[in-house]
Amino acid sequence: MGGQTPAEDDIDRQLRELTEGRAGAARFREPSAAERAEAAKERAKAAKQARKQAKARAREARRMVRRAPRPRAALVTSWTVAIAILGVTVWLGYQHVRHGGSTVAGSAVGAINSQPAPSGAVSAPAPTGPGADPFTGTPADDWADGAAGITVPTANPVGPFTAAQVAGAYATTRKLLIAQTLDPTTLRGGPPTAFEDLLNPAERKVFISGLTKSGLDKDGVPANTRAYLTSFAPGTTSLIGSVIKVHGTMHARVGTDQGQQVLYVDVNYRMVYPVEPPHNPANWMRIVTMDYGHVEFWDWANPAHGAPLEPVTYFLISPSGGKCGMADGYLHPDFPGSPPDGLQPRGKLVDPYSMQVPNINTVCVPAIGT
Numbered sequence: 268m269g270g271q272t273p274a275e276d277d278i279d280r281q282l283r284e285l286t287e288g289r290a291g292a293a294r295f296r297e298p299s300a301a302e303r304a305e306a307a308k309e310r311a312k313a314a315k316q317a318r319k320q321a322k323a324r325a326r327e328a329r330r331m332v333r334r335a336p337r338p339r340a341a342l343v344t345s346w347t348v349a350i351a352i353l354g355v356t357v358w359l360g361y362q363h364v365r366h367g368g369s370t371v372a373g374s375a376v377g378a379i380n381s382q383p384a385p386s387g388a389v390s391a392p393a394p395t396g397p398g399a400d401p402f403t404g405t406p407a408d409d410w411a412d413g414a415a416g417i418t419v420p421t422a423n424p425v426g427p428f429t430a431a432q433v434a435g436a437y438a439t440t441r442k443l444l445i446a447q448t449l450d451p452t453t454l455r456g457g458p459p460t461a462f463e464d465l466l467n468p469a470e471r472k473v474f475i476s477g478l479t480k481s482g483l484d485k486d487g488v489p490a491n492t493r494a495y496l497t498s499f500a501p502g503t504t505s506l507i508g509s510v511i512k513v514h515g516t517m518h519a520r521v522g523t524d525q526g527q528q529v530l531y532v533d534v535n536y537r538m539v540y541p542v543e544p545p546h547n548p549a550n551w552m553r554i555v556t557m558d559y560g561h562v563e564f565w566d567w568a569n570p571a572h573g574a575p576l577e578p579v580t581y582f583l584i585s586p587s588g589g590k591c592g593m594a595d596g597y598l599h600p601d602f603p604g605s606p607p608d609g610l611q612p613r614g615k616l617v618d619p620y621s622m623q624v625p626n627i628n629t630v631c632v633p634a635i636g637t
Contacts, residue, residue: 397551401507401541401553402512405553407620410513410539413513416514417445420517422519425519428530432576436562440532441517442465443562444534444582446461446464454498454506459493474495476492478491481594489595490594490596491595494597497540497556497586497598499597499598500597500598503597504543504545505544506541506542514537516534517532520533522561531562539553539556542600543602550605554598557587559582560580560581560582587637588600589601591612611631612634616634
């Protein structure tokens with residue numbers, strides 16, 4: 268218009284440079300088919316290596332748990348040894364220790380007077396189970412009931428991990444603890460699917476394959492992975508009432524695994540189970556489990572893709588009140604009056620109600636308060 272040539276704008280200049288071959292290298296370039304195939308091969312290789320490392324990590328977690336010591340109930344205390352010449356008193360002392368000092372003299376009397384009474388003698392009352400509260404006289408009496416005792420702290424950022432990631436790790440850890448120690452099916456010795464479903468794929472495979480194993484490993488602990496749960500042998504144990512007492516804490520921190528920063532959630536809990544042999548309430552007792560260790564969280568399979576963090580469990584469960592040397596992975600309470608097993612506890616006496624993480628290095632140690 269008006270006979271004037273319009274000024275060259277930026278688009279015109281770039282087009283002219285392209286046609287004259289002076290535009291330089293392209294900022295973006297579509298990869299060729301061969302390059303895409305090579306990249307896919309590298310991604311598959313990295314994923315395979317990541318899965319291999321995850322399986323190795325899962326096996327190491329299982330080995331760590333397998334080495335967990337197994338406290339059991341003490342048969343006698345020093346004061347009962349001092350008066351061991353009196354057989355009746357020894358039995359009363361045994362009952363006192365096994366039930367943490369609660370009132371169970373009736374059970375002992377019933378056992379002692381199981382023989383026919385002389386003519387004209389007054390028969391002792393029939394043995395009975397615990398009173399209305401089987402936790403009376405123990406620290407657990409004031410603890411929370413069941414899952415209410417597994418509380419989740421306020422989630423704050425921890426190192427490179429966001430508050431949302433920490434909150435997710437807390438929630439998963441809580442679910443793992445509930446499935447591991449409170450799930451009704453698992454407690455009765457049924458399929459532990461509630462726990463399996465929460466594991467990462469590599470650890471789940473290791474756990475499920477271990478459920479068919481038998482015998483003891485070199486540390487004297489069951490090779491069966493059911494030993495990583497609180498699971499009573501089917502048909503051997505009945506829970507008394509519907510309450511399991513729970514107390515403990517969890518907290519998040521930054522840890523390191525193979526030079527990589529990972530999110531740790533440390534746990535330290537105590538669970539108390541009042542139990543009895545089926546149809547035999549006189550021989551009731553308490554099982555106290557010390558549940559401690561940690562859960563590692565990281566994107567194990569695809570660490571470069573920002574996927575949700577997955578857990579690897581390093582829980583240790585040490586039950587007090589169970590028989591030593593059992594090889595099937597189940598927890599077998601050492602009920603009063605049951606025949607002694609071959610393996611006896613040894614080492615320093617442990618208080619299973621204490622929240623201090625025990626420093627014990629033997630498979631089966633004596634404990635009080637069950």
